[in-house]
Amino acid sequence: MTTEALTRPGTAAPSAPGRRRTRPWGQVASQVFLIVASVLWLLPIAFALYVAVRPYSDTRKYGYVSLPHHLTLKNFSEAWTQSDMLHFFWNSVLITVPAVIIVLALASGVAFVLTRVDVKFNIALLILFTAGNLLPQQVIITPLYRLYLKITLPHFVSDSGLMYNSIFGLIAINVAFQLGFCVFVLSNYMKSVPEEMYEAALVDGASLWTRFWRLTIPLCRPALAALATLLTTWIYNDFFWAITLMSSGDKRPVTSALANLQGQFVSNQNLIAAAAMIAAVPTLVVYILLQKQFIAGLSLGATKG
Amino acid sequence: MSSTSHVDTAAAAQDGATAPARRRRRGVRRLSLRDRIVVGVLLGIPLLLDLAFVWFPAIGTALLSFTKWNGVGSLHTQTCKPNLPSILNNGCWYGVQNYHQAATIYPAFWPAVRHNLIWLAVFVLIATPLGMLFAVLIDRGIRGSRMYQSILFLPVMLSLALVGIIWEFMYSQNYGLINTVIGRTGDSNAIDWLGNPHLNLWSVLVEATWRQSGYVMVLYLAGLKAVDPTLREAATVDGANAWQTFWRVIFPVMRPINIVVMVVTVIESLRAFDLVYITNKGINGLELLSVLVTSNIVGETQRVGFGSALGVVLLIISLVPISVFLYQTFRREEAS
Numbered sequence: 001m002t003t004e005a006l007t008r009p010g011t012a013a014p015s016a017p018g019r020r021r022t023r024p025w026g027q028v029a030s031q032v033f034l035i036v037a038s039v040l041w042l043l044p045i046a047f048a049l050y051v052a053v054r055p056y057s058d059t060r061k062y063g064y065v066s067l068p069h070h071l072t073l074k075n076f077s078e079a080w081t082q083s084d085m086l087h088f089f090w091n092s093v094l095i096t097v098p099a100v101i102i103v104l105a106l107a108s109g110v111a112f113v114l115t116r117v118d119v120k121f122n123i124a125l126l127i128l129f130t131a132g133n134l135l136p137q138q139v140i141i142t143p144l145y146r147l148y149l150k151i152t153l154p155h156f157v158s159d160s161g162l163m164y165n166s167i168f169g170l171i172a173i174n175v176a177f178q179l180g181f182c183v184f185v186l187s188n189y190m191k192s193v194p195e196e197m198y199e200a201a202l203v204d205g206a207s208l209w210t211r212f213w214r215l216t217i218p219l220c221r222p223a224l225a226a227l228a229t230l231l232t233t234w235i236y237n238d239f240f241w242a243i244t245l246m247s248s249g250d251k252r253p254v255t256s257a258l259a260n261l262q263g264q265f266v267s268n269q270n271l272i273a274a275a276a277m278i279a280a281v282p283t284l285v286v287y288i289l290l291q292k293q294f295i296a297g298l299s300l301g302a303t304k305g
Numbered sequence: 306m307s308s309t310s311h312v313d314t315a316a317a318a319q320d321g322a323t324a325p326a327r328r329r330r331r332g333v334r335r336l337s338l339r340d341r342i343v344v345g346v347l348l349g350i351p352l353l354l355d356l357a358f359v360w361f362p363a364i365g366t367a368l369l370s371f372t373k374w375n376g377v378g379s380l381h382t383q384t385c386k387p388n389l390p391s392i393l394n395n396g397c398w399y400g401v402q403n404y405h406q407a408a409t410i411y412p413a414f415w416p417a418v419r420h421n422l423i424w425l426a427v428f429v430l431i432a433t434p435l436g437m438l439f440a441v442l443i444d445r446g447i448r449g450s451r452m453y454q455s456i457l458f459l460p461v462m463l464s465l466a467l468v469g470i471i472w473e474f475m476y477s478q479n480y481g482l483i484n485t486v487i488g489r490t491g492d493s494n495a496i497d498w499l500g501n502p503h504l505n506l507w508s509v510l511v512e513a514t515w516r517q518s519g520y521v522m523v524l525y526l527a528g529l530k531a532v533d534p535t536l537r538e539a540a541t542v543d544g545a546n547a548w549q550t551f552w553r554v555i556f557p558v559m560r561p562i563n564i565v566v567m568v569v570t571v572i573e574s575l576r577a578f579d580l581v582y583i584t585n586k587g588i589n590g591l592e593l594l595s596v597l598v599t600s601n602i603v604g605e606t607q608r609v610g611f612g613s614a615l616g617v618v619l620l621i622i623s624l625v626p627i628s629v630f631l632y633q634t635f636r637r638e639e640a641s
Contacts, residue, residue, distance in 0.1 A: 026547075030442045034449075037439065038456040041515065045459065047482050048471045064474070065485035106354070109347030117336070117344055125352070127631050132359040134568070134627045136576045138598040139620040142613045143365030144358065145602060146376065176358035179351055208340035212347070237464030239579045244603050255464045259583055262470065269480065276470045280463055287462045291455065298520075299527030 052076065052273035059270060075274035083261050083275055085254065092236055092253035092282075094167050099174040100231045104224055106175065107182030112212045114183070115190045116198065126187060133180025137240050144173065148245055165247045173245065174235050182227050185300045189223040190216060226297030229290045233283045254279050366620065369613035373399040376607045403614035414615070417592040420506055421622075424513070424593070425574040432514040433570055436521025441551065443522070444529040458523055460516040465579035472512045473499070473584075502590025509580050509591060517573060521566055528562030529555070564633045571626040575619060594619045 051064055055072045062069065079085065110129065114122045148164035158166030193216065201211050217224075242256035249260050258279055265271040287294060336344065373385050374396045385397035407414045439457050443450040460468060475482045476498040479490060489496050498508040532555055540550040556563070578595040581587040587596030594615060601612030 027447060030445065030447050031449075034439075034442055034447070034453045038453055041457050041459065041519075043482075044471050044475050044515070045463075048474050051474055059480070063485065064477075064480040065482055106351040110351045113344050113348045119344065119348065123635055125348075127635060128360070129351075129355055130634075131627050131631060132355055132363075134572055134623070134630065135359070135363060136572070136595060136619050136623050138576075138578070138595040139366055139616050139623065140359060140362035141598065142369060142602045142609060142616055143362035146365075146609070147358075147362065172354070173358055176354045179355055180359075183351075207343075208336060209343045212343070233462060237467075239464060239466045239582075240599075243582075244599065255466050258466060258470060262583075269474070269477075272470065273474065276467055280467055283462045283464070284459075287459070295458075295523055295527070298523050299530075 048273045049277055051270055052277050054270060056268055056270050064269070075270045076278060079261075079265070079271045079275040079278060082271070083257075083264065085275065085278060087250070088252065088254035088257040089282075091167065091251060091257075092255070095170050095174065095253050096232055096235045099171045099178075099235050100228055102171070102175045103178045103182055103231055104228060107179050107227075108186055108217060108220065108224070109212070110179070110183045111186035111190050112216050115187045116211070116216070117208070126183065129180045129183040131180070133177065133184070137177070141240075141244055145244060164245060165251065167251065169245055170238075170241055170253075173241050174238065177241075178231055178234065182231070185227060185297070186220060186223060189220055189300065193219055222296070223300060225290075226293045226300060229286060229293040230297040233286055233294070236283060363620065366613045366616045369610055370403055370617045371399055371401070372610040372613075373397055373402070374609045376602075376609045399610055403611045404618075406611065407614055407618070411611075413592045413597055417594045417597050420591070420593050421574065421577070423506060424510065424577050425571060427510045427514060428517055428570045428574050432517040433521050433566060435514070436518035436566075437525050439518065439522040440525035440529060444526060454522070454526070458519040461519045461523070463516070465516070466583045468512055468516055469509075469580050469583035472515075476508055499584055500589070505584070505590045509584055512580055513577065517570075520569070520573075524562060524566050524569065525559070528559040531562075532558050561633070564630060568626045568630040572623060575623050 050068075051059065052075050053071045053073065054064075054068060055070050055074065058069050059066075110125075113119060114126050119125075145164075148169055149162060151163040152161055153163060153166060153168060155161055157168050160166055163169040163172065197215065197219075198211060201215055206215070236253070237255055238253070239256050239259075242252050243259070246252050246256075249257060252260075258275060261275050262272055265275070372380060373394065374380060375391075378396050380396040381398075383397055385394050385399050385402070439453075443454050463471070473481075478484065478495045478497045478500065481498070483498065484490050484495050497504070499505050536554050536558060537550060540554045545553065576595065577593055578587070578599070581591040581593055581596060582599075585591055587593060587600070598612050598616045598619065601608045601615065
């Protein structure tokens with residue numbers, strides 16, 4: 001069932017329009033309901049966008065909810081320059097990119113060993129990884145915070161000299177926390193690889209590493225792509241680790257830095273709206289470009305059974 | 306591929322039940338030294354990371370919850386002395402006192418528990434059925450279903466912190482869209498959606514539902530795709546209408562998805578933090594257990610032991626859905 005979600009293009013798209021005949025009034029009611037829902041679902045985003053493209057003077061004079069007199073993109077450029085957003089984006093990149101790569105590398109190794117090598121306790125280990133990802137973050141934050149204050153790092157890795165308040169520390173916790181989900185998904189996926197392929201590889205004298213790297217990883221490419229998409233948005237969107245494990249605002253990724261911007265721009269809501277829209281761009285781009293992978297990834301974790 | 310393997314090997318590989326038994330026979334013993342090193346590295350590093358940064362802290366939280374500690378100085382094993390001033394009586398063994406205090410004298414505790422339960426109830430009673438309804442309607446393949454799906458899923462892509470900021474433009478007392486539309490602007494007349502402690506939880510829950518139901522929708526869409534279409538045909542032949550077909554045939558078959566959605570719902574409502582924190586730092590009507598844990602350990606007054614006790618409460622509640630999920634998922638494999 002897990003592979004099915006991936007191999008079928010457009011998991012959630014209707015495969016055969018009108019394959020079930022519904023009564024006309026049922027069709028109309030469904031359409032009306034979905035149109036109303038879609039309008040309600042777009043409204044908050046659309047309104048924030050509208051605020052972002054209106055000049056401060058206009059909204060001050062006529063109120064935020066008023067017809068447009070002028071439209072401008074100046075808020076975006078002002079929010080960008082005044083809040084040093086490039087810097088925060090760069091922090092997000094420095095955290096997200098290595099974290100996604102490391103999680104996928106480590107998780108595929110674990111998943112391979114747990115599904116393809118008969119180690120003792122492999123189900124217990126799988127449960128250990130999976131359960132770790134389901135814990136609320138607040139359950140582990142107290143000792144983690146103390147731990148981060150205790151672990152020293154060389155200064156070229158962290159200028160605070162500690163795990164606390166370093167980019168390295170945020171990568172580590174994001175990797176550790178997301179490992180569970182990826183191990184779970186990848187092990188389900190790897191179980192669907194036919195045993196006979198491994199038998200064939202064994203006959204050819206392939207070492208364990210070869211069976212992992214040359215056989216399993218290429219076969220898991222769709223699952224890895226789906227997971228990479230999910231992880232990118234999740235780690236980019238992280239708020240909790242960044243505000244608890246980082247003291248200085250200037251090292252934070254863009255999502256949590258926004259909270260500070262709110263204070264900085266408090267008198268100019270148009271700038272806040274613009275900054276929020278800018279911060280949403282990366283995940284929206286990921287979504288628009290990689291929608292299929294994103295949804296496939298969610299389904300991979302879900303339709304196991 | 307099949308040219309190199311025996312016919313019965315292929316048959317055994319296709320049969321999921323017998324494959325694990327075959328692997329067991331092969332065992333680790335057949336691995337060369339080099340292979341064993343590879344296994345050690347592939348499994349060892351992630352395991353170490355997971356134990357060090359997830360499980361060690363989880364157990365640490367449980368242990369710290371029995372101490373009285375403000376994070377300064379060291380922890381020791383002697384029991385706390387009731388008469389000593391707090392500063393001298395630090396890092397000592399406190400028994401279940403933290404739990405007792407939380408339940409009896411900490412004013413924010415019970416409201417936080419209540420808010421968490423309300424959060425859960427709204428997710429179960431509103432967000433989940435709504436998401437399921439979206440999924441069912443979209444799955445019927447009506448015109449524009451792809452577009453509806455994209456729009457309804459859009460909020461899931463935004464971080465919760467961003468959702469909080471975006472909705473402030475809807476809710477703001479003076480310039481918000483809602484107050485302007487319903488004509489409640491002006492200093493005396495305006496409704497303070499996010500500031501009024503009787504209202505703000507519900508306002509924030511609208512935001513949370515706005516995001517959660519899109520998530521639930523996608524999970525159910527995946528589940529509906531996986532349902533065998535012949536089941537539907539059989540139900541139609543038997544004369545079942547759409548409503549009966551869904552509740553009597555489709556819904557029971559989606560059991561694995563229902564479990565996943567249930568787990569996601571409980572876990573997400575226990576994890577809820579970002580929205581209330583970005584809205585008003587989680588005080589004044591928006592207390593949640595997650596906020597209390599955070600404010601007790603990284604706030605100005607650090608009460609590590611006490612904050613940990615609250616964390617353990619959160620842990621115990623979350624272990625319920627976690628165990629259900631693990632049991633549902635892994636029981637088949639244990640059996641084989």
